[in-house]
Amino acid sequence: MEQTFIMIKPDGVQRGLVGEIISRFEKKGFYLKGLKFITVDQSFAEKHYADLSAKPFFNGLVEYIISGPVVAMIWEGKNVVTTGRKIIGATNPAESAPGTIRGDFAIDIGRNVIHGSDSVESARKEIALWFPENQVNWHSSLH
Numbered sequence: 001m002e003q004t005f006i007m008i009k010p011d012g013v014q015r016g017l018v019g020e021i022i023s024r025f026e027k028k029g030f031y032l033k034g035l036k037f038i039t040v041d042q043s044f045a046e047k048h049y050a051d052l053s054a055k056p057f058f059n060g061l062v063e064y065i066i067s068g069p070v071v072a073m074i075w076e077g078k079n080v081v082t083t084g085r086k087i088i089g090a091t092n093p094a095e096s097a098p099g100t101i102r103g104d105f106a107i108d109i110g111r112n113v114i115h116g117s118d119s120v121e122s123a124r125k126e127i128a129l130w131f132p133e134n135q136v137n138w139h140s141s142l143h
């Protein structure tokens, strides 16, 4: 079954949006398969956003993500990557539709409350990074 990685960013946690966000994914019909409340350090945040390292906003983005605890989650269900992105709304809250999480709760692209994997491949990589304990070690399981 398809899985995606969803992270409630420090602003979402500080503003008390954790329950609301989890509720939206649950009510849609997705299954919560992993959850951790965690503050990450700079090198971890740089790994998560490695694809954006050349962007002018990269340093500010990393500082923002390490500024407080985040809620990292694995959600599972049919088309959860694409549908999850629809629930979240466009990256820039100025363009995200009302009814989406960013459309309802954010106004600034640099404080956009939540992250969701943009493809099945990104989801696989992000889940492996944030939930390494979930990865089955096939080699050692043979011995």
Ligand code: CMP
Binding pocket: 052, 057, 061, 091, 109, 110, 111, 112, 114, 115, 116
């Ligand atoms: P996210 O879905 O986590 O993926 C990449 C993040 O980069 C994005 O949400 C925003 O938080 C951030 N981002 C993208 N574009 C900009 C920008 N122009 N200025 C600041 N932050 C940005």
